[in-house]
Amino acid sequence: MAFDHRKYQPFTPPARPQRRWPDQVIGKAPHWCAVDLRDGNQALVKPMTVAQKMRLFDLLVSIGFKEIEVGFPAASQPDFDFVRALIEQDRIPEDVTIQVLTQARDELIARSFEALRGARRAVMHLYNSTSRTQRERVFRMDVAGVRDIAVHGAQTVARHAAAQPDTQWVFQYSPESFTGTELDVAAEVVNAVVDVWQPAQGQPVIINLPATVEVSSPNVFADMVEWMNDNIVQREHLQISVHTHNDRGCAVAAAELAVMAGADRVEGTLMGNGERTGNMDLVTMAMNLYSQGVDPRLNLANMREITETVEAVTEISTHPRHPYAGELVFTAFSGSHQDAIRKCLVSQQPDEPWDVAYLPIDPRDLGRRYEEVVRINSQSGKGGVLHVLERDFGITLPRWLQIEFSRVVQRQAEESAGELDGAAIHALFETHYLNAPVNWQLQGYDVRRDGDTVEASIRVGNGAVAEQLTASGKGVVDALVSALEARAGQRIAVESFDEMALGEGTRASAMACVRMQVDGEIFSAAALADDTTSATLQAVLSAVGRATAAPRQAVAVG
Template sequence: MAFDHSKYRPFAPIRKTDRRWPDRVIESAPTWCAVDLRDGNQALIKPMNVQQKQRLFDLLVKIGVKEIEIGFPAASQPDFDFCRKLIEEERVPEDVTIQVLTQARPELIARSFEALKGARRAIVHVYNSTSTVQREQVFGMDREGIKGIAVRGAEIVKQHAEQNPQTDWTFQYSPESFTGTELDYAVEVIDAVTGVWRPDQGQRVIINLPATVEMAPPNVYADQIETICDSIRWREHVEISLHTHNDRGCGVAAAELGVMAGADRVEGTLLGNGERTGNMDLVTAAMNLYSQGVDPRLDLSGMREIIETVEACTEISTHPRHAYAGELVFTAFSGSHQDAIRKCLTQRKDGDVWNVAYLPIDPADLGRRYEEVVRINSQSGKGGVAHVLERDYRISLPRWLQIEFAQVVQREAENTGGEIDSRSIHQLFERDYLNIAAGWELHGYDLHRGDDGVEAALSFGEISLRGHGHGVVEAVVAALQQHCAAEIAVEAYDEFALGEGTAANALACIRVLINGAPFSAAALAEDTTSATLQALLSAVARAGVTSHNAAPAAATA
């Protein structure tokens, strides 16, 4: 089959010269309505049973969703049974409103009210398709005929509500496939429906404007929403709701722009489950607000529980790169990213505004650990490796050793072809830098300081040496040069005091040139002098030099 783009036509833009939404900023969260139990459920290969629905309903309540579409009771016996269970067992909290969906058909509306009998508060969501393609190719009806279905549905909803005054009713209407409906006609149908329900007289009414199939860029959807808000009757008495899908991958973006364009309410599902490419993702939309300092009015701090519950109920795995929720979204493998994260976290103080490179939000806010932020593979660099040693072993390396050791880790990652965990990194550091060769373990030292410098005596293995120099290191180097008959020069060394709770109190890292060749080592000890001298001995041992005075054979670390 040919890949032929010419069969498609671009979506006609809205001719609008008075756009206001591009200059608006979302300063408060919309009303959220979760449709996981209806829209999300009908998209599953294996629809949820009553027990799974109850578990997901309880989760939605726990995180703070106040309006929950629980099903399509007129079309499914399990949905009907679940609705009855919630009402009869009084499982709906006082501050939560349940919602059911029904087509604008008399018998289905009647069955929906039967399912809701006895509810404290409920939303009846009635819909019929108004788009051009549905009118012309599916129903074969003209504008008046389709509008007549909507009006009759509204009248029947009102009649049933009047017969059940014990429930606080909200009426919701969706011109299904709104984005494919001419705007002037959408306004005509909406006004006809609200003319029956009369929101101006106190009846709560929601007008839901669904992108049943995402057909255009999100800015076009925003234009459509702003046009409706400007054009319908009784706008001040009506709540405008959005219901976007993700066919173009822009479901969240369309919803955000739609709220900027005047919408009051957003329908979606946790983690975006839904037909085809999915519904608008409530987690992503809410966390986007949170990351901008806006209270999302949802508590998503228990992200692990949210993921586990949604996966158990839908039997759909969460992508590891799913925004905010995925296993790897706060993980950096890139060396430059790791280095930037490490430096920002090191400088950050409690109470500071969050401003960390490559981390748009604090992972801890979602119950994630900083241990997950930096992970090491062949793409990682010195910053990531240094971060892992600092984080897990309280080992701080000087920059020169970070660069050198990162190459060791990279070679290992390339050889194994995958990720290297923290324990393996520490084992590599021990093998190549901390390990003490046989016969080179420091037993003791004695220092005498005089006006002309330092006299140092030290013993290691079966050897005792003495040397003189301006400082301790210079004195010991002088002794080793004579002992090994080699030219030894210290190129760099650093000492670090370790934090509390470690067996050793000091770390020393040293790099020496032995007959012009570089060798590095590190050592842990109770004091910085012992650590420095042991690191120096280990570096010389790594060179494999022979003893001028029959010293023990030097084994490389």
């Protein structure tokens, strides 16, 4: 079959010559409604059991959702049983309102009210499809026909609600396939429903505008919402809600722009689970607000528990690159990214606004650790390697050794074709720099200063035997280099030399790093010790020891 774009008609957006919404900024969170237990559940290959639904319901409550659509009780017995279990077992907190969905059919409306009997407060969500395609090809009806279905459903809902006065009822209407409905038709049907329910007289009403199928770019959806916002009767007495699907991959953007265009309420699911490509992802939109300093009125701090619960009840794995929730979303492998993150984290102060390159939010806010931010593979650079050594072992390297050691790590990562953890990186550092060659371990030293001259006596060996090296110089390193040159007849020069104190938690209090030129070749080494002089002497010995294999005369210690 040929891949032919000509079979599709381009979407023609409604004329909107005067837009106000592009100048708006979202300054507060919308009202949220989680539809995981209905829309999310009906999209699963294996629908949730009552026990799984209870687990997910409890999670949604703990996150802070105040409106939760719990099912389509007229569509299946498990959905009916779950709604009854919530009510009869008194599982619904006082500040949480449950919602159920029903088509505009008398017997389904009646069954839905039966499921909700005894509820303290509930949203009865009524819908029928209004799009041109559905009218012409599915129902074979004109606009008057679908309007009459909606009006009759609204009247039936009002009548059943009056028969159950102990429940506080909220009525919700959705013109299903709103995005495929002409705006004047959508307004005609919605206004007819509002006229039945009369929110101006005190009946709480929600008008939900669903992108049942996402057929346009988000800005067009926002145009449609703004137009409806201007043309729905009794607007000041009702809530406008949106329910966006992700067919074009833009459900979150469409919902955000819809809020800018006047929507008060947003429906969606955790991780965006839903039919086809999914629903609007509540986690992503809420965290988008959070990252801009807006309180989302949801607590997503324990992201790991959220993802584990959703995965368990849906049997769908969370993509590692899923915004905010994925395993790798705060992870940097790129060397330049790692270097920037490390430098920003060093500069970031606890009392200042978050400002770290490549990390739009602080991973700790979602229960993540900095250990998960920088990970090392063949794409990593010196910044990432340095960050891992600092983070895990309290070791800071001078710039010249950062560059040199990063090449060692990169070669190992390329050979292993995978990721290197902190232990593997530290092992490489020990092998290439810290481990003193046999017979080149510092056994002790004596230093005496005479004006500007240092006279040093340095004992070198392997533990059982030692060699005494004695020389003088401008400093202890200069003296040791003079002694080594005299002993072996080699040309030795120090190219780079750094020493530093180490933080708490390391096995030593000082480290020294040296880069030596021995007979024209470069050798580097590092050493850890209780004091900087010992660390420096050992680093020099290790570098020269790697450079030479010449036998040395040894004498017994003591």
